[in-house]
Amino acid sequence: MATTVATMIHDIRLRGDDAVREYSARLDDYDPKSFRMSPKDIENVMKRVPRQTLEDIRTVQANVRRFAELQLESLRDFESEVQPGIILGQKNIPVDAVGAYIPGGRYPLLASAHMTIVTAKVAGVPRVAAATPAPGGEIPDASIAAMHLAGADEIYLLGGVQAVAAMALGTQTVKPVDILAGPGNAYVAEAKRQLFGEVGIDLFAGPTEVLIIADADADPFVVAVDLLSQAEHGPDSPAILITTSQPLAEQVAVEIDRLLPGMSTGAIAGAAWRDHGQIIVVDTLNDAFELSDEFASEHVQVLTAAPREALDKLRNYGALFLGDKTCVSYGDKVIGTNHVLPTRGAARYTGGLWVGMFMKTVTYQEVRTQDATAALGELLGRAARAENFEGHARSGDIRACVPGQRPRWAH
Structure with missing residues (x-):
């Protein structure tokens, strides 16, 4: 895969639009006159999207925007006379351009438009170019609506390596960006990895992960449902339960076996659970917290009698979900915190995508x-x-x- 991606990037670097067009035609069966959507194209899409879908997109984007604005408020410029005659200062400057990749295909991730584009715009990025695939020319109306409402300045019907490479390197018709953001398949992730350095990227993405910490008070049905809700992301998605209760562990296993056959995504979730699922019984909650930090999972959900204890005890996670009224899927889709999060243990050293990732914190000095x-x-x-x-x-x-x-x- 790495060699294939490197060859594509090199080709696009040399031939620009011609290479992009050939890859799109070959891989997505799509070869339009222009990959960039015109204002009239977008207007037509907006007319086709159901009113309720548009209302829901606006509601979710308002939630994401509100949280990103709170994050922005936590960043501050400052200037201080640290010694007589010596002035030191800090400024937070948005990058000039962001390339947002919005996956399509079987799971068109509308929420990725909210998380990347809205957050970049709150940061003050003047230009956001967004791309999503249109296999066979089938336009993903809801994704386009989400990208438009989020504030994308340019929308391209373009997918895969050819999309991220075009945005990163620039072509005859696509101006280059400074940062690539958004999830994608393994080829997109590899392309971002190889392009890192020429451009910034949000995170090195891996399969979605969930880890649930539960005690004897947890409902095994809720635990099972929430594990499977994340396992359906892909057959390589780890789903882990750490519990202090042996009876709960046994009941959760039974519930998962009972629920899987009735899930429309049961084949995917079942493969993930079979190959990457774990149930681990420990003696104490402190043991559970310590083990959770070793996993450093993307999502950690706490279903215990006192869930807020985890705020003090846990250190390594991408996002934390506290109590049985909260679920990881809220974070994925609607609640407003960002769902682009560290995987594969990266939560040991980084958090997820946030408004500060689209800004450069720079310093200045003046001796007077x-x-x-x-x-x-x-x-x-x-x-x-x-x-x-x-x-x-x-x-x-x-x-x-x-x-x-x-x-x-x-x-």
Whole structure:
């Protein structure tokens, strides 16, 4: 797969639109006059989407926007005179352009439009280009509506490696972006990995994960339903239960076997449970918390008598869901927190997509007085020469001198 993706990226880098068009025709059976949707195209799509669907999209996007705005409020610019005459500051600047990839196919992920495009726009990104596949020319109306309502500035009916490569590298008709965001299949994930460095990316994506911590008070039916709700993402999605109750463990296993045959996605969820499902019984909740942190799962759901205890005890998770009135699927689809989250243990060192990921936190410095620059210059001269950086030292020396004079080495 890596070789295939590398070949496609190289080809698109060399031939631009011609290569993109050939891959789209071959892989998606789609070769339109233009991949970019016109305002009239989008208007026609909006007319076809049911009113209730549009209302639901607007409601969910309002939830996502509200939470992203709260995150934005937590970021602040500052400036401080840290010593007399020395001014240091910090600014948060949005990137210029984001490429948002919205998966299609069997599971058109409308929510990915909300999570990527809305969040980028709240961050202040002036240009968001969004792409989603249209296999065989079948336009995913609801996805297009979600992308449009989220604030996408450009919408392309383009999928797979060719979409993310076109946005990252630029072509004759697609301007390059600074960051790629959004989930995709294994080929899209590999393309993002290979393009990282030329552009930023949100996260290295892996299969969706869920880990549930439950005690004897949990309802085995609820636990089983919530495990399977995430297992249906794909046959490689881990679904793990850690519990302090052996009876609960046994009952959950029975419930899963009972529920799977009646699920329309039972074949996928069943394969995930068979190959990647686990039920682990531990002695205490502290043991459960420690083991959960070792897994560092994307989603951790806490179904215990005192779920908020997990806020103090857990450290490694992408998103935390507390209590039986909360479920991971809320986070996936509607509640407003971002669903682009770390997988494969990455929660040990990073959180998920958030408004700050579309911003650059930069610093600035200003030295205003001769006394301040003289003191810093003397310090720099000593510090740099300790590292054998003579050029750096001389930059300090000339500022340590009385104005109008030159260091001894300058004569």
